[in-house]
Every structure is written in C-alpha cells, then in structure tokens.
Amino acid sequence: MxxxxxxxxxxxxxxxxxxxxxxxxxxxxxxxxxxxxxxxxxxxxxxxxxxxxxxxxxxxxxxxxxxxxxxxxxxxxxxxxxxxxxxxxxxxxxxxxxxxxxxxxxxxxxxxxxxxxxxxxxxxxxxxxxxxxxxxxxxxxxxxxxxxxxxxxxxxxxxxxxxxxxxxxxxxxxxxxxxxxxxxxxxxxxxxxxxxxxxxxxxxxxxxxGHGRWRLSITGQGNHAGTTLMADRADPLVAAAQVVLAVRKAAAEQDGARATVGRLQPVPGGTNVIASRVELWLDVRHEDDAVTAALLERIHGQAQKICAFEGCRATLTEESRSGxxxxxxxxxxxxxxxxxxxxxxxxxxxxxxxxxxxxxxxxxxxxxxxxxxxxxxxxxxxxxxxxxxxxxxxxxxxxxxxxxx
Structure with a gap:
C-alpha cells in the first residue's frame, strides 16, 4: 500500500x-x-x-x-x-x-x-x-x-x-x-x-x-517622473503605501483581527512613470462578523482620508465574503x-x-x-x-x- x-x-x-x-x-x-x-x-x-x-x-x-x-x-x-x-x-x-x-x-x-x-x-x-x-x-x-x-x-x-x-x-x-x-x-x-x-x-x-476579499482602486494623475515636480503630483502609489500601513495599524488595534494587503498593482507600472491608478487587494478576517465589517469600514474611511490628502480617489469593491x-x-x-x-x-x-x-x-x-x-x-x-x-x-x-x- x-x-x-x-x-x-x-x-x-x-x-x-x-x-x-x-x-x-x-x-x-x-x-x-x-x-x-x-x-x-x-x-x-x-x-x-x-x-x-x-x-x-x-x-x-x-x-x-x-x-x-x-x-x-x-x-x-x-x-x-x-x-x-x-x-x-x-x-x-x-x-x-x-x-x-x-x-x-x-x-x-x-x-x-x-x-x-x-x-x-x-x-x-x-x-x-x-x-x-x-x-x-x-x-x-x-x-x-x-x-x-x-x-x-x-x-x-x-x-x-x-x-x-x-x-x-x-x-x-x-x-x-x-x-x-x-x-x-x-x-x-x-x-x-x-x-x-x-x-x-x-x-x-x-x-x-469569517473573512473577505476586497479590491481598493486608488486613482490619481499619471505623469512623467522627470518633469513633474513633487508638489504637483497626485500619486496613487504614495497613497497606497500609506493605506498599507493604515491597514496594519487598524488590525493591530483590534484584538483577534487579521488584515493583509497581499497584492498591489500600479498602472501602467513603468519605472519612470507616475502611476495613474493602483489596484490594491485587501484580506480581512475576524471570528465576529460584525467586527470584520467594522474593521473594513474603518480601513475604508482611513483610505479615503489618505487619498483625499494626496489628491487621489479611493473606490472599494467587494470580491468575496464568508461569515x-x-x-x-x-x-x-x-x-x-x-x-x-x-x-x-x-x-x-x-x-x-x-x-x-x-x-x-x-x-x-x-x-x-x-x-x-x-x-x-x-x-x-x-x-x-x-x-x-x-x-x-x-x-x-x-x-x-x-x-x-
């Protein structure tokens, strides 16, 4: 056997x-x-x-x-x-x-x-x-x-x-x-x-x-990396970097929660290009489904504040959720x-x-x-x-x- x-x-x-x-x-x-x-x-x-x-x-x-x-x-x-x-x-x-x-x-x-x-x-x-x-x-x-x-x-x-x-x-x-x-x-x-x-x-x-997956689309202004002054940028990748840190902080402050950004995709993705959009995938988990929902709402709110400060916009789309x-x-x-x-x-x-x-x-x-x-x-x-x-x-x-x- x-x-x-x-x-x-x-x-x-x-x-x-x-x-x-x-x-x-x-x-x-x-x-x-x-x-x-x-x-x-x-x-x-x-x-x-x-x-x-x-x-x-x-x-x-x-x-x-x-x-x-x-x-x-x-x-x-x-x-x-x-x-x-x-x-x-x-x-x-x-x-x-x-x-x-x-x-x-x-x-x-x-x-x-x-x-x-x-x-x-x-x-x-x-x-x-x-x-x-x-x-x-x-x-x-x-x-x-x-x-x-x-x-x-x-x-x-x-x-x-x-x-x-x-x-x-x-x-x-x-x-x-x-x-x-x-x-x-x-x-x-x-x-x-x-x-x-x-x-x-x-x-x-x-x-x-319980857990779910969400896609956060952060849109800004695509532009040239060499000709665009730092003060003139609306860079969605800068906003996305701050969102990743905000996700970690929000989950760490909630007992038993797990939240992860495991995938991040800048568009168009060129080395000398300021991205026009960043797609960010979020995984959130907790044993209490109400806590999962509240944590997601908190993350989304933080993302919107970050994006507004950077001159960008954030759109959250649910891809799957299980209790x-x-x-x-x-x-x-x-x-x-x-x-x-x-x-x-x-x-x-x-x-x-x-x-x-x-x-x-x-x-x-x-x-x-x-x-x-x-x-x-x-x-x-x-x-x-x-x-x-x-x-x-x-x-x-x-x-x-x-x-x-």
Whole structure:
C-alpha cells in the first residue's frame, strides 16, 4: 500500500515556480490540469469511478450500491496560491486516496456510498474568488458574475473553463450534487502553530474565521517622473503605501483581527512613470462578523482620508465574503470518538484559513481534520509535513470514515 508521501512524490515537479519558489498551480492552467489528470489516474487505479460535474468538481466514487444521495464525501483541492507550498490542498486529496486503501485493507464494506471530491479554484489565485467551485455548487455566487471574472492576462473564467472542457452556460447551484453530500470531512495541513505547540500530529477543526476579499482602486494623475515636480503630483502609489500601513495599524488595534494587503498593482507600472491608478487587494478576517465589517469600514474611511490628502480617489469593491463557520457539532463528536481510539487527546482547533468545508457547511454537515506543519508556515515554500505525520493523518481520516460508513 502506498504512503501519503509516496502518492505526493508523483506530483512533486508539477507546477514548480522558478521565480517565486514553491508551486503555482492556478485553476485551469497546465499545472492544475496535470494534477486533475493525476488524480483521475490514481482514483481509477483504485477502481473508483471518476466524473466531473458542471462546476468542474471532480468526484471519485468508491461504492454506489446504496445510491449517491446522502453519500459520505471527503477530499480537498489541488490548486495553489502563487508560490505556495506542496501540501495546501494536495495533502487532503492524497490522504483521502490512502484512506480508501486503508479501509479496503481493513475489509470495510460501506453501508453508504463514499466519494473523494476535488474542488477547483479554492485559493482564488487566478480569478480572485476563493472557494469558487464550492460557492458555485451551493449557489452563493452569481454564475453570470463568475463567467465574467478575468485573470491577470484578461482571460475570462468562461473562456478558461470552456478550454478545460466545461460548458460555462451550465455553471451554478447544483441540486443534484448538493443531494450527494450527506457528510463532508476535509483533511488539510494546519496553516499555523497550533499543533506544534500542542505536540500533536492531528487535530479536529472547530471553527473557521469569517473573512473577505476586497479590491481598493486608488486613482490619481499619471505623469512623467522627470518633469513633474513633487508638489504637483497626485500619486496613487504614495497613497497606497500609506493605506498599507493604515491597514496594519487598524488590525493591530483590534484584538483577534487579521488584515493583509497581499497584492498591489500600479498602472501602467513603468519605472519612470507616475502611476495613474493602483489596484490594491485587501484580506480581512475576524471570528465576529460584525467586527470584520467594522474593521473594513474603518480601513475604508482611513483610505479615503489618505487619498483625499494626496489628491487621489479611493473606490472599494467587494470580491468575496464568508461569515464565521462553526463546524457541525455532532460530526465533531463523531470525529472525537473515532480519534479517541487511535489518537487519544487529539485537540480541537479553530482555523483562520478559508476552506471548502466552510462553504459546504451551508448545505450539509461538515468537519475538518488538521495535520501538523512543523514550520508553522503556509502559503509559502516553507510549508511542510513530516512523512510520519502525513500517514498519521491518513489513518485518522480512515478511522473517521470507517465510523461514518
């Protein structure tokens, strides 16, 4: 039987980013398409029947004797952030495949159907909306809006999905797929230090912080860098620099808040050109959705003041928002009982990261398992999982699935 690490070793060269380090595996890119082909081959090798639904979600079915409605579903995603680590997403997919191997080795005969699912564009790194596949499935995104989304090269989601073999006309809430999900359990690398500090290989997820993404467009006056006196400038990049500092200050003053500017794009972007516009992307998170909203309002107000002082204008546009999610209590107890036999004392941890399990919680009971990351670093090439911990995670997932089956 394969280990989790040996399964992941097969894709260790797919999507490597020579510039950023780590991996860049945007949805519908050649790298992500190769990973989808890899998953399909791995699933079919195990005798799983693979299909793609109208929103681009892959489903690999172990047993459909009991019918597909109300199935037990596990899995994660294969796309990455730019320059991301090797485990964010693929660990959950590989662990699900190995968990199926373990269940078969134990002689488990499912009393309900089991599917391993792969959700596209979880990170939102290409089209700017996180958990896009699960949001489409659950109907929390307008399909017309999604079809019109563009990547940095100006390619629309409609065109990219069509090139990947989907019909963009059929994107949107999928009642048939929703009915399939009786319970959903997602395994994921922990994206913080919780398990390091608790000296545990695995943990059960409790809550997922509410978070959102916004685009702040700051417009000024584009001009020549050599002929425009400093006093005559309306430089949106100067305003944007001050906004970045204001974001950090506002979040630091609010207990438990996180706010990040992870991307900033001056237009036109020439070295000897004063920018005419700066696009700035903002990520804000807090466990209390009202606090998130208030923090965003404070940041927006500060941005408007800064821009007015610099002779610029600021426009804020929401790209996505999710409230705080409390994972299903009964399912958490089931996970606790299952892990209590093999992993006594497995802790329960909240997560500040977003996951498809949080989106799917609106239509079905969902739960999460986290596997220790000894670096405590994620969304970075430094993200890591020890081989023994990866196998411990797959065993924990198999124990949970065994009980739920």
């Amino acid at each position: 394969q280990t989790v690490s040996s399964v992941l070793d097969a894709i260790s060269d797919v999507g490597r980013d020579a510039t950023r380090g780590g991996y860049s595996r945007g949805v519908f890119t050649p790298a992500e398409s190769s990973l989808r082909e890899w998953f399909t081959a791995e699933a079919e090798t195990r005798g799983l029947a693979v299909e793609t639904d109208r929103n681009g979600i892959l489903w690999a079915w172990w047993d459909v004797t009991a019918g597909r409605d109300g199935a037990l579903v596990t899995g994660s995603h294969l796309d990455s952030v730019p320059g991301g680590g090797a485990f964010d997403g693929p660990l959950g997919v590989a662990s699900a495949l190995v968990a199926v191997d373990l269940l078969r080795e134990r002689g488990v005969r499912p009393q309900r159907s089991l599917a391993v699912a792969v959700f596209p564009e979880e990170e939102g790194s290409r089209f700017g909306v996180s958990c896009l596949g699960s949001r489409l499935l659950t109907g929390t995104l307008d399909p017309d809006h999604v079809r019109s989304l563009t990547d940095p090269d100006g390619i629309t989601f409609a065109d990219a999905s069509r090139a990947a073999g989907l019909d963009p006309a059929h994107l949107g809430r999928d009642e048939e797929a929703i009915a399939r999900i009786g319970d959903f359990v997602e395994l994921h690398v922990e994206q913080g230090r919780g398990l390091i500090d608790l000296d545990s290989a695995v943990a059960i997820g409790s809550t997922m912080l 705080t999610v409390h994972f299903d209590g009964a399912l958490q107890r089931t996970l606790g009982n299952a892990l209590g036999r093999s992993f006594p004392g497995a802790p329960t941890l909240p997560t500040g990261a977003g996951h498809d399990a949080g989106i799917l919680g609106a239509v079905a009971p969902t739960a999460m398992l986290f596997v220790r990351n000894p670096t405590g670093v994620s969304h970075s090439p430094e993200e890591f999982v020890e081989r023994d911990d990866a196998d411990a995670g797959a065993t924990a997932l198999a124990d949970v699935l065994d009980d739920l089956l």
